[in-house]
Amino acid sequence: MRDVIVIGAGGGGPVVAKELAAKGLDVLLLEAGPRHAKPREEWSTFEEDANNPLSGYFRLGPTDRSKPAWYREWPQNSFVWQLSGVGGTTQHFYGNYPRAYPGVFQGYDGADRNEYDVKHRFPFTYSELVPYFEWVEATMPVMTAAMGTKEQVFFKGAETLGLPVQTTKTTLRPSYRPQENAILQPGGTAGKTSDKNLLNYPQATGCTFCGYCFQGCMRPNGAPRNQFAKRSTDNSYVPMAITANVWARGGKPAELIADAYVTKVHSEKRNGELTATGVTWRDNVSGDEHREDARVVVMAGGCTENPRLWFNSGLPNQNGWVGRGYTDHFFDWMIGSFDDYTGNPKGVGSSARLDYPGYGGLENVGLPPALNAFSGTLSDSGIRGQYKNGRGATGPWDGPAGRVMGPELKELMAGGIDRLLTVLVITDDDVEAQNRVTLSALPADENGPIPKVTFKQRKRTRRTVRNREFMARKAAELLRGAGAKKVYRVDWAPLILHVQSSMRMGESAQNSVLEGSGEARAVKRLFVADNSALANGLGGPNPTLTSQAVATRTAEKIFQTYFDGDPWVRSEAPVVSTDPRVSVRMGQLGL
């Protein structure tokens, strides 16, 4: 009998595992995908090797890459970028750690209080969450981003929009700023040379500006795992969880098992209440099934896999909201081409942003060639100059929105990938019940019926559509202000990243799955602690920080409610994840 079983070692699960392991609980952390314990041997810097969605080392599938990826049903023109493996989608993220806007929380009383998704607020206040934001920010650690050329170009454009610079953690008004990101700042020779002989740890520390964020961070060369620049959870929370005995008084190391696919959450009636009792998982390699009991079960498999597991476990879905309200920030993609060097493929993928509470935000995104090309061809508006698919909006960009492809894309790329600046449009989108996960009628796989992810791309709310159009126009203005000679709008089909709230917590039992504590309304001792637990799309800010802050709060609730313990966030000081005790222990473990 374990104290706690955490399902999924992505962005959220390791937070709960680390916090509760530090309190001495017996924690089992199960991950369906691979564990990349030796990135220098397992990874490269090539897009085909890393990001091929079918066979890359960052895909949704088992460790053995000769085996097919896990099939999921997407019944529309869309792409759901799921990743299995320790670290989950944080393995390829850019480390952006903005806080959610205060306007999406209960009790917000600003002048713009009606500008948000008022039907789906968080069931607690912003100030309630601030200590947890601070705890995670100190743990990662979150820092103000260093600036490269592409950020300088972005800021040049932002300066033309008449907005102030944000110099606080909390976003209070439309403004722009360097990202607050979970990337260690460049130290020593990092960022100052491209001579690889001068970029070994400890001569170089933190971010070396290699530009490979999307292919996984293993730099500086020779650094201990917990001191790699990018603070994905495989570099931060997971090392802390499995070394909790060396840095936390009374801590007990969590046990991590990878390639372990959880197929069922067990439950039984206790004192008249349905209660989680443990899980069954399947070893991807041997096919063997294992069953283990626990006092508390935490689901953290992500927005698509949590509903699947819930349904396949036969758990009740009384109000129909399990899997519903799946938000994705209704992204769009703008490409600016420049006469001058922009530094597009260098440095952290995205280190500058612009926030527009009530509408959404913008951030620069640098990509290598294949992902750049992929991003230019994922559209709901057909092919520019050929067909519009009933859309093809015009505006302050050049020509109609749509795929930039074929001869046009080739000409654009031939102008130099380092003469592009691309901007991600992030929409403050409403939670919509129609965007959801169900079980697919396509054949099951060895782990049971598979999930189906449905997005009604053209039926979003009027406010969501208004916000996306507003931010797309701001992006075009920013790119022009920065000096772009041509601006393209792609009108992305759903590229489902920043996924949130498919197992949402909420104020009302009518449209939420979780209590504010993160515990399932329908099943005692069952918690959800990842992006899927979020109440809404946060107003647009990237979700990782908020997910981890909420997961930290959920860990406290678990400890208080079921282990008779005291909360710690307001009374203790966090240990930073780069702590040398973690490095030494990881070295002893050969990790």
Add this chain to the structure above:
Amino acid sequence: MPAAAPLSRRAFLARIGVLGAALGGGGLLARGLLAPADAATGNPLLPPVVDLIRPVLAELARDTLNGLTVFAMPGPDPYSRTQGTPSSTPGALESGATDFMIEALDNFVPFPDAIAQPISAALVTGLADSGIALPGLELLPPELRQLDRALAAYLQSDEAIPLSFPIAGLLNLMATQVNPLAVSGVHLSPFARLTYAEKAAAFALIEKTDSDLVALLDVHFPEPLKESVSGLLKFVGGALIEFATFGAYSEYGVLDKTTKTLRRRPVAWSLSGYQPNGPVEGWDDFIGYYQGRKEVHD
């Protein structure tokens, strides 16, 4: 299913490209090979012809996907010339994008056989009566019956159907809808014979999910799979474009997966000036902090 009239079967096999690829001008299958097998054995399963038709379908798929990848990234090749967008610099064929697509479709897309098989069968057996006049049809040879039976035998066998074949069939079917003349000409595949604008028009049909096509496909599936099949087509339409583009601009053709090194400089890297000296450990692009600010507080 009622037996389709021979003429419409012939039209259909021509539309998905099989008839022309096997027997048309420059076709891959000697016409004499079909008749003796049929005459000699009278075996409806025609095993020797099944063996012959397998490589024909593979070549048809490759030819069709050549037409797709140059649509994503044209180059100096004959397919790009046919498309009307030749380019002097290397393109998708030089970058190996067609192999990328075939490998992905046939080996890695974990598409369940339970879906692939009926879709393939539907494409090959169910969509005969299109009602579209095909002007080139009289130019194609008449050995239809044997070819049709060989194909049917192949699809009904226990072999997993390589996904590249039904995908090619879909593209070719749409191609002949956009331009019926594409049923014959240079290349093996009707899709590869289209101009750039016609290929775009074929994708426009897939994206709006041509209702006749879906209706015909859907008769093979019970509820609730019908909606899944039409949704799947919308997804496939987008994915074919995006994956072909990803493959054309990736290092696929020159990456040695064992040593994790490049055999040559990738086409896209040369084109875009990416990483002029190959992979790096870092760049000297750190230029400080915006307004000198290294931290912020509430």
